Amino acid sequence: MAMEIIAPFMSPYEFFEEMGIRTWPNGHGHTGVHHSIHSDYSQAPEYWDAMVAAHGEERAGAILGENRHNTVYFPNIMIKGPVQQLRNFVPLGPDKTLVESYIYRLVGAPDVLLQRTAMYNRLINAPTSMVGHDDLEMYERAQEGLHSDGLEWINIQRLWHGHEDYSEEAVENGTTERQMRNQFDAWVKFMTLSMNDAAQEAAE
Amino acid sequence: MSVTRDDIIDFLYEEVRMLDEGRFSEWLDLWLPEGFYWMPLDYKQTDPLNCTSLLYEDDFMRKLRVERLNGERTFSQKPKSRCSHVIQRPFIDRFDLDAGEFETNTSMHYVETRLDEQFLLALTATHELKLVDGKLRIANKRVDLLNSDAAFGNIQLLP
Numbered sequence: 001m002a003m004e005i006i007a008p009f010m011s012p013y014e015f016f017e018e019m020g021i022r023t024w025p026n027g028h029g030h031t032g033v034h035h036s037i038h039s040d041y042s043q044a045p046e047y048w049d050a051m052v053a054a055h056g057e058e059r060a061g062a063i064l065g066e067n068r069h070n071t072v073y074f075p076n077i078m079i080k081g082p083v084q085q086l087r088n089f090v091p092l093g094p095d096k097t098l099v100e101s102y103i104y105r106l107v108g109a110p111d112v113l114l115q116r117t118a119m120y121n122r123l124i125n126a127p128t129s130m131v132g133h134d135d136l137e138m139y140e141r142a143q144e145g146l147h148s149d150g151l152e153w154i155n156i157q158r159l160w161h162g163h164e165d166y167s168e169e170a171v172e173n174g175t176t177e178r179q180m181r182n183q184f185d186a187w188v189k190f191m192t193l194s195m196n197d198a199a200q201e202a203a204e
Numbered sequence: 205m206s207v208t209r210d211d212i213i214d215f216l217y218e219e220v221r222m223l224d225e226g227r228f229s230e231w232l233d234l235w236l237p238e239g240f241y242w243m244p245l246d247y248k249q250t251d252p253l254n255c256t257s258l259l260y261e262d263d264f265m266r267k268l269r270v271e272r273l274n275g276e277r278t279f280s281q282k283p284k285s286r287c288s289h290v291i292q293r294p295f296i297d298r299f300d301l302d303a304g305e306f307e308t309n310t311s312m313h314y315v316e317t318r319l320d321e322q323f324l325l326a327l328t329a330t331h332e333l334k335l336v337d338g339k340l341r342i343a344n345k346r347v348d349l350l351n352s353d354a355a356f357g358n359i360q361l362l363p
Contacts (some may be wrong), residue, residue, distance in 0.1 A: 066358060098355055
C-alpha cells in the first residue's frame, strides 16, 4: 500500500500534463480530470460489492471512477475525495500558514480505507513526510525569492492562450497555471464587490 | 553469548551517535527486517494503523528514507540537516537473557538544525531489542514526542 501511495509522485512530466485541470467560476477547481496519482489504487472488493448493492453497478462505477487529485474550494479548502481527506489552509501572517489535515472514516466501509487515508496522511502530509520535505523546501525558497526586488510581477502565465473567461468552466492541460489565474480573478472579484456597491451608492 | 546491562545501554548510545553523525546506512543494519519505527501523533496513542502517526515505518520505508537522505537529488537536504541527541541513562524495563529479549525506556532531548533554523524536541524512546546471532538488534522502536500533537515545520531527520 505504501508503494501505491508513494510511487505516483515520481511519475513523468507527461503524466501530470495529461491528467488535466478543471477550473470553475469563483476560483474553484481541481487537478486530475482524466486520471490522477490516486487512479491505480487497489480496490477493496467488499467496498465495491457494498457500493453495487446500494447504487447498482453503473452508478457505483461512476462514483468510484472519479479519481480527482486535489479539489480546491476558493480560497483555502482542499479535498482529496479518493482518500477521504480535507486540508484547511489557515493564514496566520504574511510569512506563516497553518495546514490542518483531516482524515475521515466512511461509515460502514472496510477498515482498509481508513488505514489508507491514515497512511497517506502520514506519508505525504505529516511534518515527517519525505514528500512534504521537498514541498515545503520549494515553498520556502519561493517565499525567499519574493523578498527580492528583482521582478515587480509574479509570472503565472504558463499555458495562457490570450483569452480566458473565468466565469466559465474549462478543462485544460494539467500543468496550466489557469487555476492560479482563476484564483486571482476570484480574489479581485470578491475584494472589489462591496467597493463597487459603495461607489454606486455614493453616485446615487 | 551473554549480554550485560551495560551492553544494552552502550547499544542505545551507539545508535543515537550513528544518527547524529549521519551514518544512516549503518543505522539501518541495527534493525530486524520485521521491525517498525513508530512515532505517534497523539499522546499515548495505541493504534498505529487507523489513526495518523508521524512515522510508522517498516523495512521498505526506512530504506527509502535513508536512500533519500543519502541521495544527490534531495533538494530539501541541500544543505544537509544535522541533529544531536542528548540522552538520559536508559531504564531497562525488561531484561530476559533466556529469551534474548530486552525493553528499554530512554528520555532524550533532540535538536535538529538546517541553515539558520534550529528546533528542540523532548521525547521518550521505547526500544524492543533482540539478541540475534550474538548481536543486539532493534525489534521495534517507538518515539513519543512530548509535543507530538503540535504544529511543526519539517522534521527531516530521525528523532
